[in-house]
Amino acid sequence: MFVKLIHLLSEGKTYSLQELSCKLGVSKETLRGYIDYLSEKDLLSQVDFEQEENACTGNCAGCKGCAGRKTFKNAPTLWEFKRSESESSLDL
Amino acid sequence: MSNILIKEPTIALLGQPNSGKSTLFNALTGARQRVGNWPGKTVEKKEGYYDKDGVRFRVADLPGSYSLSANSEEEIITRDFIASGQADVVCILADSSQLSRSLFMLADYVGIQCPAILLLNLMDVAEAQGKTVDAAKLEEKLGIPVIPFVAADKKHYDKFFDAIDRALKEKKLLNIGSLTDKYNSIGGGAYEKLLELMPQDGIGNYSASWLATKLLEEDKAVLELIEENLPQEAYKGVKSVLSSVENGVLETAGYKFKWIDELLKDALVYKERKIALSKFDSLATHKTWGKPLAILIILLGLIASFIPATPFMLVGSLVPKLGGPISAALSAIGAPQIIIDFITQVVLVSIYSVISMIGFVFGVNLVFGFLEEVGYMARVSYVFDRTMNKFGLQGKSVMPMVVSFGCTIGGAAGTRVIDSWGQKVLTIAMAWAIPCAATWAIVPVLSSLFFGAWAPLVIVAIFFVAGIHLFITGKLFGAKLIRDEDRAGLIMELPPYHKPKWGALFRSIFVRTGDILSRAFRVVFIVAFIFWLLTYSASGSPEQTLLYKFGQKIEPITMFFGFTWQTFLAYISSMVSKEAALGVLGALYLGGGSLFSATLGSGGAMAAGLDSALLSSLTAPAALAFIFAVSFNAPCLVAISSTYQETRSIKWTLRILLYYFVTSILLAFLVFRIAGLFF
Numbered sequence: 202m203f204v205k206l207i208h209l210l211s212e213g214k215t216y217s218l219q220e221l222s223c224k225l226g227v228s229k230e231t232l233r234g235y236i237d238y239l240s241e242k243d244l245l246s247q248v249d250f251e252q253e254e255n256a257c258t259g260n261c262a263g264c265k266g267c268a269g270r271k272t273f274k275n276a277p278t279l280w281e282f283k284r285s286e287s288e289s290s291l292d293l
Numbered sequence: 294m295s296n297i298l299i300k301e302p303t304i305a306l307l308g309q310p311n312s313g314k315s316t317l318f319n320a321l322t323g324a325r326q327r328v329g330n331w332p333g334k335t336v337e338k339k340e341g342y343y344d345k346d347g348v349r350f351r352v353a354d355l356p357g358s359y360s361l362s363a364n365s366e367e368e369i370i371t372r373d374f375i376a377s378g379q380a381d382v383v384c385i386l387a388d389s390s391q392l393s394r395s396l397f398m399l400a401d402y403v404g405i406q407c408p409a410i411l412l413l414n415l416m417d418v419a420e421a422q423g424k425t426v427d428a429a430k431l432e433e434k435l436g437i438p439v440i441p442f443v444a445a446d447k448k449h450y451d452k453f454f455d456a457i458d459r460a461l462k463e464k465k466l467l468n469i470g471s472l473t474d475k476y477n478s479i480g481g482g483a484y485e486k487l488l489e490l491m492p493q494d495g496i497g498n499y500s501a502s503w504l505a506t507k508l509l510e511e512d513k514a515v516l517e518l519i520e521e522n523l524p525q526e527a528y529k530g531v532k533s534v535l536s537s538v539e540n541g542v543l544e545t546a547g548y549k550f551k552w553i554d555e556l557l558k559d560a561l562v563y564k565e566r567k568i569a570l571s572k573f574d575s576l577a578t579h580k581t582w583g584k585p586l587a588i589l590i591i592l593l594g595l596i597a598s599f600i601p602a603t604p605f606m607l608v609g610s611l612v613p614k615l616g617g618p619i620s621a622a623l624s625a626i627g628a629p630q631i632i633i634d635f636i637t638q639v640v641l642v643s644i645y646s647v648i649s650m651i652g653f654v655f656g657v658n659l660v661f662g663f664l665e666e667v668g669y670m671a672r673v674s675y676v677f678d679r680t681m682n683k684f685g686l687q688g689k690s691v692m693p694m695v696v697s698f699g700c701t702i703g704g705a706a707g708t709r710v711i712d713s714w715g716q717k718v719l720t721i722a723m724a725w726a727i728p729c730a731a732t733w734a735i736v737p738v739l740s741s742l743f744f745g746a747w748a749p750l751v752i753v754a755i756f757f758v759a760g761i762h763l764f765i766t767g768k769l770f771g772a773k774l775i776r777d778e779d780r781a782g783l784i785m786e787l788p789p790y791h792k793p794k795w796g797a798l799f800r801s802i803f804v805r806t807g808d809i810l811s812r813a814f815r816v817v818f819i820v821a822f823i824f825w826l827l828t829y830s831a832s833g834s835p836e837q838t839l840l841y842k843f844g845q846k847i848e849p850i851t852m853f854f855g856f857t858w859q860t861f862l863a864y865i866s867s868m869v870s871k872e873a874a875l876g877v878l879g880a881l882y883l884g885g886g887s888l889f890s891a892t893l894g895s896g897g898a899m900a901a902g903l904d905s906a907l908l909s910s911l912t913a914p915a916a917l918a919f920i921f922a923v924s925f926n927a928p929c930l931v932a933i934s935s936t937y938q939e940t941r942s943i944k945w946t947l948r949i950l951l952y953y954f955v956t957s958i959l960l961a962f963l964v965f966r967i968a969g970l971f972f
């Protein structure tokens with residue numbers, strides 16, 4: 202199941218946890234375990250939309266109320282599978 | 294109770310971060326602890342002791358680490374300490390509310406030749422989630438004491454102390470067979486071959502099986518250890534076995550996870566709560582129906598904003614009617630004509646524009662704020678993720694696109710997570726085609742002014758044209774920006790649906806609406822003022838003003854594309870800020886500078902309102918052309934500058950700007966000509 206996850210991610214598609222849970226036949230918690238492991242090994246990294254304090258361009262006069270938000274409320278959490286790094290350590 | 298032979302037994306606390314080690318350590322040692330640094334490292338070292346039944350127990354809090362690999366300083370320190378034999382018993386802590394994740398440390402401990410106990414910590418959290426764990430079953434399988442535990446509950450540590458006693462007395466090691474047997478499935482019998490080459494009793498606390506496993510995982514530190522401790526021949530044998538192993542790391546990890554699953558299969562009972570709206574969610578995330586549903590919901594949201602908007606537009610239209618009474622009152626007190634005109638033609642027009650906007654700003658923010666709050670916007674991102682791939686973009690580009698629906702500036706800023714420059718620029722170029730909240734506020738006002746009850750249809754048309762525009766833009770820019778790149782796999786975790794917190798939601802929308810409107814008022818006022826000045830003539834005949842003459846000159850050209858000179862100027866000003874268009878229209882059609890007001894007199898013009906002014910001055914095709922042009926022009930000045938900031942390329946910023954300028958005029962032309970056939 203774990204190795205199957207790697208194969209799925211190497212295909213370059215996007216999967217929701219729900220989908221993966223169904224496809225691999227494992228619980229979401231187990232999946233989180235896989236995600237933890239891959240994150241530790243730097244094969245998976247969380248996409249951080251809040252990298253900086255604010256995306257303000259400093260132009261308050263021209264700014265609109267919601268400007269500068271890089272992401273929206275209750276946004277999904279994204280993890281990216283690092284293809285190039287994994288290619289060296291994997292032979293897929 | 295304790296026949297412990299060791300004088301001062303040492304307990305090491307092992308576990309992943311957040312497994313509760315510090316809570317346990319502090320509870321045991323209290324003030325009797327010492328904090329320093331591990332020799333030669335920057336990692337904090339915590340040691341202490343507690344006394345029980347006349348025996349002093351030393352406690353070492355090992356740094357929180359994910360497993361026993363050698364990837365970080367914390368892990369190396371942890372491993373070295375355990376290997377050294379300084380600990381008499383290792384207390385492994387796991388987070389019971391996340392056992393599938395937290396037991397990985399246990400799996401990595403398999404093969405360590407030091408007695409251990411397993412503490413299923415945070416048991417209270419697990420129970421609150423509806424989980425129950427059969428500790429006795431786990432103990433049977435693992436061969437070491439397994440204790441359900443709540444480290445924060447200092448009064449119930451008795452089982453913990455008992456387990457420590459037992460471990461020190463019985464010195465039981467963790468059962469390894471059930472896991473190590475799985476390694477035999479690794480290709481070429483590599484595991485067994487390595488096992489044979491290892492020293493039978495291992496090295497220190499590292500058993501032969503643990504060493505063999507680590508070698509399969511390409512653990513460099515272990516490889517060095519082996520090199521130092523094995524005869525040359527054996528070492529060569531190890532290297533040759535390893536050279537034939539592919540993906541050893543992932544395979545062993547897979548077996549560890551499998552082992553954990555099997556452990557928990559019997560021992561963990563979890564009644565997973567059904568997520569609310571799960572049926573809706575399966576439709577919302579459906580491969581085929583997800584997208585149409587999203588489009589439908591967004592469209593309905595946009596149309597729904599007309600509901601709160603209508604009363605405001607009605608109130609707004611009353612404002613110009615104040616023009617008559619106000620000018621009468623002001624002349625009665627002898628105010629100069631120019632001041633009267635300024636107030637009725639600039640101030641009132643600005644107030645009128647902004648009030649007309651209120652309903653739409655509020656409506657759009659409410660609907661989409663609600664969808665966000667509930668968690669639906671995340672589903673929208675998920676469903677359009679694959680669409681990104683069609684343009685050569687990574688799935689994560691969908692996030693800036695969704696944000697652009699609210700504000701293009703946010704969308705541009707959101708592209709910071711995109712590593713490839715080409716994809717970043719393409720994402721921004723496409724995001725400009727997505728009408729932002731300002732457009733969704735201004736355009737309905739303009740459409741209502743001219744088309745009244747038919748306005749929602751105009752919005753629907755704009756929505757679909759935006760979709761087509763997005764597609765064409767994506768293909769055109771993509772051809773130049775996208776190189777064939779490997780796509781990264783993406784995992785998306787969608788948040789559960791939330792019940793909206795209405796109070797907080799309304800409060801934030803009121804604040805946001807207020808902000809937007811006060812800014813809009815400033816823009817409209819300044820723009821209206823400027824254009825009013827440029828067309829003001831005290832004599833009431835605007836034809837003499839410079840701007841008017843300029844407008845007359847350019848009108849033949851602008852009319853070809855469907856613009857009157859006034860709507861053309863309004864269109865240009867919309868590049869600075871969409872609400873500026875309203876200001877210009879108001880000033881040029883209701884102000885003294887318009888023929889309309891010249892005929893009716895400024896009081897009459899105001900009383901008639903901007904809608905009548907437009908109706909008598911613009912044909913339906915011209916009005917539509919103008920609306921489409923404004924919608925698909927550059928978003929605003931700040932968006933242009935953030936595009937430059939993000940792309941760091943004047944060339945591409947100008948290209949995008951020029952492209953949108955040209956295409957918006959082209960669209961106006963097409964709409965004007967096509968609508969001209971029907972109206």
